[in-house]
Amino acid sequence: MTEQELYDQAVALLAKRDYASGEIRRLLKQHCSDADIVEEAMDRLLSHHYLDDSRLVEKEIRKNLAKHHGISRIKQELRHKSLDPLAIEQALEELDVDWFELASELKTKKFGDDIPKDPKEKAKQIRYLQYRGHTMSVIMEILTP
Missing domain, CATH: 1.10.10.10 (Winged helix-like DNA-binding domain superfamily/Winged helix DNA-binding domain)
Structure with a gap:
Protein backbone atom coordinates (compact mmCIF):
# COMPACT_ATOMS: atom_id res chain seq x y z
CA MET A 1 0.00 0.00 0.00
CA THR A 2 1.38 3.41 -0.91
CA GLU A 3 1.66 6.37 1.40
CA GLN A 4 -1.05 8.23 -0.55
CA GLU A 5 -3.49 5.31 -0.26
CA LEU A 6 -2.80 5.02 3.44
CA TYR A 7 -3.23 8.77 3.90
CA ASP A 8 -6.53 8.69 1.98
CA GLN A 9 -7.75 5.84 4.14
CA ALA A 10 -6.87 7.78 7.31
CA VAL A 11 -8.67 10.89 6.02
CA ALA A 12 -11.74 8.75 5.27
CA LEU A 13 -11.67 7.44 8.86
CA LEU A 14 -11.24 10.93 10.28
CA ALA A 15 -14.18 12.17 8.22
CA LYS A 16 -16.45 9.89 10.24
CA ARG A 17 -15.20 10.79 13.74
CA ASP A 18 -12.20 12.12 15.65
CA TYR A 19 -9.45 9.64 16.40
CA ALA A 20 -6.47 9.92 18.67
CA SER A 21 -3.12 9.72 16.92
CA GLY A 22 -2.45 6.41 18.69
CA GLU A 23 -5.70 4.94 17.37
CA ILE A 24 -5.02 6.05 13.80
CA ARG A 25 -1.44 4.77 13.94
CA ARG A 26 -2.70 1.36 15.14
CA LEU A 27 -5.35 1.22 12.40
CA LEU A 28 -2.86 2.20 9.69
CA LYS A 29 -0.40 -0.45 10.86
CA GLN A 30 -3.12 -3.05 10.33
CA HIS A 31 -3.30 -2.06 6.65
CA CYS A 32 0.41 -1.53 5.99
CA SER A 33 3.32 -3.39 7.53
CA ASP A 34 5.91 -0.80 6.39
CA ALA A 35 6.49 1.44 9.43
CA ASP A 36 8.12 4.18 7.32
CA ILE A 37 5.02 4.57 5.15
CA VAL A 38 2.79 4.66 8.24
CA GLU A 39 4.97 7.38 9.80
CA GLU A 40 4.95 9.42 6.57
CA ALA A 41 1.15 9.29 6.51
CA MET A 42 0.99 10.20 10.21
CA ASP A 43 3.35 13.17 9.67
CA ARG A 44 1.19 14.38 6.81
CA LEU A 45 -1.98 14.09 8.90
CA LEU A 46 -0.36 16.00 11.75
CA SER A 47 1.02 18.72 9.46
CA HIS A 48 -2.48 19.31 8.03
CA HIS A 49 -3.88 19.43 11.60
CA TYR A 50 -6.26 16.55 10.91
CA LEU A 51 -5.04 14.97 14.13
CA ASP A 52 -5.01 17.04 17.30
CA ASP A 53 -4.84 15.05 20.52
CA SER A 54 -5.19 18.09 22.77
CA ARG A 55 -8.42 19.11 21.03
CA LEU A 56 -9.72 15.55 21.32
CA VAL A 57 -8.83 15.40 25.03
CA GLU A 58 -10.78 18.59 25.71
CA LYS A 59 -13.75 17.36 23.68
CA GLU A 60 -13.84 14.01 25.48
CA ILE A 61 -13.53 15.66 28.89
CA ARG A 62 -16.48 17.96 28.13
CA LYS A 63 -18.50 14.96 26.94
CA ASN A 64 -17.73 13.00 30.12
CA LEU A 65 -18.45 15.96 32.39
CA ALA A 66 -21.85 16.33 30.75
CA LYS A 67 -22.49 12.72 31.78
CA HIS A 68 -21.43 13.60 35.36
CA HIS A 69 -18.47 11.21 35.24
CA GLY A 70 -15.81 11.54 37.91
CA ILE A 71 -12.10 11.99 37.39
CA SER A 72 -11.29 8.26 37.52
CA ARG A 73 -13.80 7.40 34.81
CA ILE A 74 -12.65 10.30 32.63
CA LYS A 75 -9.01 9.17 32.87
CA GLN A 76 -10.00 5.60 32.04
CA GLU A 77 -12.04 6.67 28.99
CA LEU A 78 -9.21 8.83 27.67
CA ARG A 79 -6.55 6.15 28.18
CA HIS A 80 -8.82 3.70 26.36
CA LYS A 81 -8.69 6.01 23.33
CA SER A 82 -4.86 5.78 23.31
CA LEU A 83 -4.41 9.44 24.22
CA ASP A 84 -1.16 10.71 25.68
CA PRO A 85 -1.23 10.36 29.49
CA LEU A 86 0.69 13.63 29.88
CA ALA A 87 -1.91 15.50 27.77
CA ILE A 88 -4.67 13.92 29.86
CA GLU A 89 -3.11 15.00 33.16
CA GLN A 90 -2.40 18.49 31.87
CA ALA A 91 -5.98 18.97 30.62
CA LEU A 92 -7.45 17.68 33.89
CA GLU A 93 -5.25 20.01 35.94
CA GLU A 94 -6.50 22.99 33.93
CA LEU A 95 -10.12 22.11 34.68
CA ASP A 96 -12.09 24.15 37.15
CA VAL A 97 -14.55 21.47 38.22
CA ASP A 98 -16.18 21.02 41.60
Whole structure:
Protein backbone atom coordinates (compact mmCIF):
# COMPACT_ATOMS: atom_id res chain seq x y z
CA MET A 1 0.00 0.00 0.00
CA THR A 2 1.38 3.41 -0.91
CA GLU A 3 1.66 6.37 1.40
CA GLN A 4 -1.05 8.23 -0.55
CA GLU A 5 -3.49 5.31 -0.26
CA LEU A 6 -2.80 5.02 3.44
CA TYR A 7 -3.23 8.77 3.90
CA ASP A 8 -6.53 8.69 1.98
CA GLN A 9 -7.75 5.84 4.14
CA ALA A 10 -6.87 7.78 7.31
CA VAL A 11 -8.67 10.89 6.02
CA ALA A 12 -11.74 8.75 5.27
CA LEU A 13 -11.67 7.44 8.86
CA LEU A 14 -11.24 10.93 10.28
CA ALA A 15 -14.18 12.17 8.22
CA LYS A 16 -16.45 9.89 10.24
CA ARG A 17 -15.20 10.79 13.74
CA ASP A 18 -12.20 12.12 15.65
CA TYR A 19 -9.45 9.64 16.40
CA ALA A 20 -6.47 9.92 18.67
CA SER A 21 -3.12 9.72 16.92
CA GLY A 22 -2.45 6.41 18.69
CA GLU A 23 -5.70 4.94 17.37
CA ILE A 24 -5.02 6.05 13.80
CA ARG A 25 -1.44 4.77 13.94
CA ARG A 26 -2.70 1.36 15.14
CA LEU A 27 -5.35 1.22 12.40
CA LEU A 28 -2.86 2.20 9.69
CA LYS A 29 -0.40 -0.45 10.86
CA GLN A 30 -3.12 -3.05 10.33
CA HIS A 31 -3.30 -2.06 6.65
CA CYS A 32 0.41 -1.53 5.99
CA SER A 33 3.32 -3.39 7.53
CA ASP A 34 5.91 -0.80 6.39
CA ALA A 35 6.49 1.44 9.43
CA ASP A 36 8.12 4.18 7.32
CA ILE A 37 5.02 4.57 5.15
CA VAL A 38 2.79 4.66 8.24
CA GLU A 39 4.97 7.38 9.80
CA GLU A 40 4.95 9.42 6.57
CA ALA A 41 1.15 9.29 6.51
CA MET A 42 0.99 10.20 10.21
CA ASP A 43 3.35 13.17 9.67
CA ARG A 44 1.19 14.38 6.81
CA LEU A 45 -1.98 14.09 8.90
CA LEU A 46 -0.36 16.00 11.75
CA SER A 47 1.02 18.72 9.46
CA HIS A 48 -2.48 19.31 8.03
CA HIS A 49 -3.88 19.43 11.60
CA TYR A 50 -6.26 16.55 10.91
CA LEU A 51 -5.04 14.97 14.13
CA ASP A 52 -5.01 17.04 17.30
CA ASP A 53 -4.84 15.05 20.52
CA SER A 54 -5.19 18.09 22.77
CA ARG A 55 -8.42 19.11 21.03
CA LEU A 56 -9.72 15.55 21.32
CA VAL A 57 -8.83 15.40 25.03
CA GLU A 58 -10.78 18.59 25.71
CA LYS A 59 -13.75 17.36 23.68
CA GLU A 60 -13.84 14.01 25.48
CA ILE A 61 -13.53 15.66 28.89
CA ARG A 62 -16.48 17.96 28.13
CA LYS A 63 -18.50 14.96 26.94
CA ASN A 64 -17.73 13.00 30.12
CA LEU A 65 -18.45 15.96 32.39
CA ALA A 66 -21.85 16.33 30.75
CA LYS A 67 -22.49 12.72 31.78
CA HIS A 68 -21.43 13.60 35.36
CA HIS A 69 -18.47 11.21 35.24
CA GLY A 70 -15.81 11.54 37.91
CA ILE A 71 -12.10 11.99 37.39
CA SER A 72 -11.29 8.26 37.52
CA ARG A 73 -13.80 7.40 34.81
CA ILE A 74 -12.65 10.30 32.63
CA LYS A 75 -9.01 9.17 32.87
CA GLN A 76 -10.00 5.60 32.04
CA GLU A 77 -12.04 6.67 28.99
CA LEU A 78 -9.21 8.83 27.67
CA ARG A 79 -6.55 6.15 28.18
CA HIS A 80 -8.82 3.70 26.36
CA LYS A 81 -8.69 6.01 23.33
CA SER A 82 -4.86 5.78 23.31
CA LEU A 83 -4.41 9.44 24.22
CA ASP A 84 -1.16 10.71 25.68
CA PRO A 85 -1.23 10.36 29.49
CA LEU A 86 0.69 13.63 29.88
CA ALA A 87 -1.91 15.50 27.77
CA ILE A 88 -4.67 13.92 29.86
CA GLU A 89 -3.11 15.00 33.16
CA GLN A 90 -2.40 18.49 31.87
CA ALA A 91 -5.98 18.97 30.62
CA LEU A 92 -7.45 17.68 33.89
CA GLU A 93 -5.25 20.01 35.94
CA GLU A 94 -6.50 22.99 33.93
CA LEU A 95 -10.12 22.11 34.68
CA ASP A 96 -12.09 24.15 37.15
CA VAL A 97 -14.55 21.47 38.22
CA ASP A 98 -16.18 21.02 41.60
CA TRP A 99 -16.06 17.22 41.79
CA PHE A 100 -18.17 17.24 44.96
CA GLU A 101 -20.92 19.24 43.24
CA LEU A 102 -20.79 17.01 40.15
CA ALA A 103 -21.13 13.82 42.24
CA SER A 104 -23.82 15.40 44.38
CA GLU A 105 -25.88 16.32 41.31
CA LEU A 106 -25.53 12.78 39.99
CA LYS A 107 -26.58 11.26 43.31
CA THR A 108 -29.59 13.59 43.57
CA LYS A 109 -30.62 12.90 39.98
CA LYS A 110 -30.51 9.13 40.48
CA PHE A 111 -31.49 8.64 44.14
CA GLY A 112 -32.97 11.92 45.38
CA ASP A 113 -31.87 14.23 48.20
CA ASP A 114 -32.29 11.82 51.11
CA ILE A 115 -29.24 10.30 52.74
CA PRO A 116 -29.62 6.51 52.80
CA LYS A 117 -30.33 4.94 56.19
CA ASP A 118 -30.32 1.33 55.03
CA PRO A 119 -26.80 -0.14 54.60
CA LYS A 120 -27.88 -1.94 51.42
CA GLU A 121 -29.14 1.29 49.88
CA LYS A 122 -25.96 3.11 50.92
CA ALA A 123 -23.82 0.37 49.37
CA LYS A 124 -25.88 0.60 46.18
CA GLN A 125 -25.32 4.34 45.94
CA ILE A 126 -21.61 3.98 46.68
CA ARG A 127 -21.23 1.37 43.91
CA TYR A 128 -23.11 3.57 41.46
CA LEU A 129 -21.00 6.64 42.17
CA GLN A 130 -17.78 4.61 42.05
CA TYR A 131 -18.79 3.13 38.70
CA ARG A 132 -19.28 6.66 37.41
CA GLY A 133 -15.68 7.45 38.45
CA HIS A 134 -16.05 9.47 41.62
CA THR A 135 -13.50 9.10 44.40
CA MET A 136 -14.40 7.43 47.67
CA SER A 137 -13.63 10.57 49.68
CA VAL A 138 -16.17 12.59 47.66
CA ILE A 139 -18.74 9.79 47.84
CA MET A 140 -18.47 9.44 51.61
CA GLU A 141 -18.74 13.19 52.03
CA ILE A 142 -21.99 13.15 50.06
CA LEU A 143 -23.49 10.13 51.82
CA THR A 144 -22.49 11.02 55.39
CA PRO A 145 -24.96 13.17 57.36
